[in-house]
Amino acid sequence: MKRLWPIVLPIKEDELLSSWIIRNSLANGSDPMTWSWFFWGKWRPWTIDIDRHCPKEKLLAISDNFFRIESLEQATLKPTILKVLGEQPPLKQAWPWLTRLGSRNRERTGGLRFCPECLKEDPVYFRKSWRLSWYHTCPKHDVLLQESCPSCSSPITPYKSDFDKPELHICKRCGFDVSLTKTECSSKKILQVQHLLNKAILNNNCHLPWNIESIAELFSTIRYFYEFFNLAAKGAINADLALCNKLDIDTSLRPTAITIENIDKSPPIWIRELDFAVSQLLFLSTREIVELFLECEMTGEGFRKSKESQPPIIQNILSSLPSNSRHRKSSSRTTKEVKPKSREEVWEMWLQLQEYLK
Ligand SMILES: [Zn+2]
């Protein structure tokens, strides 16, 4: 049976389409630019995000009996985002929960994250999960993902590999081996939300918190909380500050440029902090979350981010919070104080929950 090219490297587990193409071109003595020109002619795949979506006719040109188009489609991020959204992702706009490469001609501004420890393993390849913005920590090595070369701060651009620098873990601008990036340990104790979202994607029967009924509803609820805590960490109103204090959020980690529109650009260290904030809510009922917000004197206006439609649990919380006009600072409440769990307690509860999730 004839192959499209002599040395065919299989797609590794969780490998990105672009990573697989780059590895195959180099293994056959080509570089990614020449390789793509040979199969795709004038079409310029490295100026767009082919891992987000690659046109079917382009995939057909590189599929054969060994590499069926279905497995190539699975190496893009579309099937995952389809599950996350529960509907077709928009054609032109940015996709929620996906990091952005920021392509300008052949240059990029970022978006391809990596675990330095994974890049030490053979073969070196880039994972799909590193492009998902809720993913802040490598679950295998427990270290924070990195976003750029620590030596020259450039984004990682493996598609620029050539005969001079064929190794995927070598920075194409300065030659630094990015697998040697100093790693920051990320305790398993603060990746509950990442773990839950991964589990929801992989297992359709996963138990979901707060009586949530679908994976898409889970993602939109977590996203609402992420966007809310990202805003609250600015501390614009006293209720924001009180809530951040209560949940022990390190607001100094919040990058000033991160807004609702570009929250998927948040560095892994900030997503990890948002993960920790929301993981404390995972162990509270909706009623307890409302009580916690009331203690912090949060109003409906304070918790409402925009006029867009909200997931059911968020609507529930919003309808239970007072509006600014009704709000009295000294209002007497009869509810008992809700005390968020410490990091240690959250971890203990998480261990118990994991038993339940199995
Ligand atoms: Zn790793």
Ligand SMILES: [Zn+2]
């Ligand atoms: Zn560099």
